[in-house]
Amino acid sequence: MLASLATPRVFFPTIGGRPLGIFVKLGITVPVQLYVGFGCFGAMVASIILSFLYRHQVTVNQDNILKCNRWFQICVMVVNYVLLSNALLPALFTSPDSQLATKIEILRNEPCPAKDLLHPDSYVLQSSVDRLFPYFCGLVVFVGCQCAFMGLHCSWVLFFSTLTTKLSRKTRKMQAKLLVALVAQFAIPTTLCYCPMAYFAITTLVNHYWQCK
Template sequence: MVTSIDLYYKTEWKSKCSSNEKSFLASWQGLSLFSHSMLVVFLPFYAFTTYCILKKTPRTMDSVKFVLLNAHCWSCYCDILVCSLITPYFFFPTMSGFPVGLLRVLGVPTSVQTLIGIVSLLFMATSVVALFENRSNCIPNNRFRITKQRTRFFYYLLICTAIIGYIIPPFCYIPEQESAKWFLLQTIPCPTEEFFYTDVFVWTIDKFWHNYIWMTTGSMILIIFSQIIFYAICCIYYLYFSTAVIISPKTRKYQRSFFLGTVAQAVVPLLLLLIPAISVILLIYFEYYNQALNNSCALSVSFHGFASTIIITLVHHPYRTFLIKVVTFYRSSGKSKFLSSSWYMKKLI
């Protein structure tokens, strides 16, 4: 049976759009190749940093070991999600797309993958909240400390419940997909050919749910970042300005150093996330369609976890020291092998 989408593809699209030049990056094959290749490069760095946190964390950092590992694991998991498990092929400025990752091969519905992706990214942001809350909680004279484990448990349970709770309603009103795709052609009359021969998932075309998704997601991000800023301000005040000294100068110096490392660990990857986020917002606001740019935004998100991994290794002294030892060991061993081979050659001569 020939549908209206098929008819549009054979008449309008082939006559007006098929001649448009399409870069390899704009195709799903290009997105898949680049994302999977990036993951192959990133994985050794993820493994090395995980080993550092598990095996090279000194006792003086025991209080932060779990939250540091938690934040690192969420960051790496989200990278793997984008690079390999989901690998989203978006059709911005519309709220549609399809995955080209492993979960698609395994038959996981696109709607479920969308839910997993959004929740995972917000949980990753929550792990950064836990990192700053831990730094704030380690300051004895901080009046905003969460001292009871039960209170902390319910605090993070409330955040996680809010994240899952707000995102479920739009999935209860998913439109009929064939008519929704036809509606989207009014906004993007010349999508890539993948739009017609793949199982594209259209999340919503209803203005109410469109506004709901953007407003509630923006509100959740604002709430999460306001908590990060609050704990960061607490740390700055009690470590740099407070005159009520309860800890020794050495301990304060150590806490200042670790706090600055935590800030770097959060800020540098955040700057890398802002570039694709701002790009997507502008694409949607101006209703501009460019598939190569869409795929570039998806790929850019993957650099967040890689940057976070590098920062963790470089800013925290125990891990940096271990990294230097590993690098210099190979250099020195290579140099010693070269010297021994030179000596042996001289003996032969």
């Protein structure tokens, strides 16, 4: 919904773009739109981690060393929500001070710049991918490690570990189905969300000028 209200047009391979939606008519600045949009996306990712955490804690036995108390679970989720919802802040704080000078520099260096790059509503988040790419790769690894660890440990408990003797066959089967459903619910939307972002990152890194005719 936020994407439709902002209607962003990305300037490949520049790390920038121009919003074309109703938010512009309402006078909402581009940095605020970016913060809200990426903040909602980060909250969605944190919610996925919460789902994995809940399924993991339901699956493991009470005497398992990885069985966490409620306060620890709350702390984990607060850290994830705060970190992922504000993931774009470092990029916003280090964005170019002069948008006009940055746009002129892009026009000098890019063979095929966007036609409306100099439009007042266009915004360049970063002039280079050198600092931004490792940071977001670290976030992807941070999220992936959490989900992978909890998912793999649940799989181990349900399918391989002798600790499953404390679970009835019916309960173990139900938990396995819920875990598979959770992985499917996580994989499908995540793939759809990350494919455009991955394409954006690849085109920025390899300087693929898809706008040329």
